[in-house]
Amino acid sequence: MTFEQLTGHEDPHPIYEQVRALGPLVRDSGMWATTSHSLSNKILRNQRFGVRYSDGTYPGGGLLPESFLETDPPDHTRLRRLAMPAFSPKKIDEYRTRVEKVAESLLDADEFDLIADFAAPLPIAVISDLLGIPDSDTAEFADYGALVAASFDSGVTPEMAHANDKVLELFERLIAERRARPGDDVISSLVAAEAEKKLTAQEVMGTLVLLLVAGFETTVNLIGNGTRALLDHPAQWALFKANPGLAPDVVEETLRWAAPVQMTSRIAHEQVGEIGKDELVNIIIGAANRDPDVYPEAHRFDVMRVQKPEHLAFSSGIHYCLGATLARMEGDVAFRALARRMPDLKQAGPVTFRDSVVIRGLKSFPVSRS
């Protein structure tokens, strides 16, 4: 399989199925790939695999500065723990109130772009709250966050390097402000931990960039992919409108059926079966989520299906998405608001796709209220 084949494809599944037909673990151009749910889950949970090579380097273009997503224990454990307070149940409840307000305020137009005008502003509002970014800076963070995220696929272009510098500059300013006047946000708690020598200034920055990018570039696609799936499956959309309590099921089935993050990878830290030390395994989340061995009629979008075992949209093991509860809440609020306020929602023009192998989602999705 060549990953170029997948770029910008409306439907990567025919290619995933070609890979699946070759077996649960496939070797191609010096790399391994798996489409199997159980093997993916095993590798993600196996401590003999990590995210770095034995010389300490990280594969591909990562975040600048590096974050704990790109770090193995013990540093990963230490840094993840320091970011956790931003995701407490109390915090998630506070964010919910904010997301509900934003969702309501966005659903007034008759014709709009579901991505730019609805799906994107919700996660942006949450990240702004979480990081304590003033409203006046939010738009700038959103633009730059998207550019930095795009660099995962296309490498670091001069434009992205500039965007990255701007994000770091904005965070520098917020860090200085929180040092002077601490608040109840994640920047303040990380700055306090830095003063206690629990992490370095570089690690504070890496964590902030991770939270910014991880929260923007994924949740927008959960909302976009889920709405499109519902409109393309009128019986499911009708079922949901009649039973808004199914919102969590819509979220889970969207995550399984059209996972915003389609792929991750792990590196063997020692020989594990056929996989040699320092060899990389691509975990094709999008394919594992439609593994017929675990999900009957795996290609069918069915909000009523029993989600067992859990899909791998949030990964598994020690890097399991730290924002999963938050993302689920955002999806829940978004789908309920759409069903209630826009029961006759219709696609109003052709969609365009994100030009990415890793992130699956829509660039634009014109819709109308009726």
Ligand code: HEM
């Ligand atoms: C639907 C939305 C989301 C999806 C599909 C998603 C998916 C993922 C995946 C697949 C990973 C792990 C990658 C790996 O194992 O290599 C991950 C990690 C992470 N996510 Fe999410 N994510 C979402 C939303 C969020 C949000 C809203 C936040 C926070 C604001 C967030 C923060 C993180 C962080 C901090 C990590 C790193 C965890 C670690 O390395 O220990 N994510 N996410």
